[in-house]
Amino acid sequence: MAQPIEDFLAMLAAERGAAANTIAAYRRDLEGAEDAIGNLAAASRDSLASLGAAWSGLAPASVARKASALRQFYGFLLDEGLRQDDPSAALPRPVTRRPLPRILGHDDVETLFAQAEREAESERSEAVRLLTLLELLYGSGLRATELVSLPLSAVPRDAPFLTVTGKGGQQRMVPVSGRAKQALSRWLAIRPEGHFLFPSRGGHLSRVRLFQVLRDLAARAKIDPQKISPHVLRHAFATHLLEGGADLRVLQTLLGHADIATTQIYTHVDSARLVALVNERHPLAQRAGRD
Known part of the structure; x- marks a missing residue:
């Protein structure tokens, strides 16, 4: 080089x-x-x-x-x-379009979690860890690298937030749901010693291994493994929050996007709600209703 x-x-x-x-x-x-x-x-x-x-x-x-x-x-x-x-x-300048994110439906998410929760009832370390990983991917929208490299110190004792170091070394506070907090508590009680929240052989769980355990879980849940990845769960977090009425600027902060244009790609999935909003709130629509 x-x-x-x-x-x-x-x-x-x-x-x-x-x-x-x-x-x-x-x-x-x-x-x-x-x-x-x-x-x-x-x-x-x-x-x-x-x-x-x-x-x-x-x-x-x-x-x-x-x-x-x-x-x-x-x-x-x-x-x-x-x-x-x-x-x-x-150099060539090809015309590209930002691809739309792959979307995981609510039913598939529920099926995936149901399988993970059944397996975690055994209290086996691997099963409890997998449930915790799933909760943080879908419940907090973390990137795969952000998740596997979380130090133990990122988990506060009281406040329901994680301190995450994202792209470019930028830190942000990410809320942790009540469900995720329960899973974290179960995992912290049995996790091996180590500097990282998800330790593995002197380091931390790898991104490749995270990808593998999620797809294996999908297969056991009778979901096409090709539909599941850490990034797909991050997309599902963003998409389902937006469907629920989350503000785009808030979503940008939660995802750690430097540019809101990156976050705006999720607006396409909420087209049905936007059409209903126009039909209900536009002045001409209200006038037609009175007529």
Whole structure:
């Protein structure tokens, strides 16, 4: 790996507070581009233009992500005086649309919880841990990384909140439901020793393992495992709160979104309520009712 790339990644960590997963993603994209065209720091516009063909089999969103990483890298080189020109204009600019989140219905959520609660009645450590994980994913809307990396100190003794460190090292307070608090109490009474809330072999439970235990639970609950993931449960948290009348700004805070435009994607699921609201509250609708 060329030194300019290492310096760029170090800048992401130090100045932008980028998370380890974000830095790893940038590294993969930059390494892949360098494998394709050689030294990125010295690459020409023609070399960058050739990446369009190399990426032709990728989805537009993947191409856009890779091109964005390269554009930021060349912006860094300019700022540091390591290049006098920016060749990134030659990179492809695919038209992408933000995909709508996969939605889990209320019935599936209830079925999933019923299965987890039945299994937790055994008081087996793995079953109680799984119920606690499920409660925090759906009840508090945590990201997978935020959840598995929670230190034990994030759980307060009295206040019904968790202190969560999200993307970019930003901290936020996340409310814990009464149900989740009960599950947490059960788990804290039997959890192994360790710095993390969900310890595992000297560290914490991995994101991959979290993904696996959720899909295994879905299979036991007779739900298609492909429908279930930590992120789908986070989407369900947001969607169902919005259906219940939650304010979009409040939802933005709970999810830890830096930009409310990211949160607004959830508004599409509440279209039926919005149509009813217009029919009931719009002045012309009220006038038609009087007529």
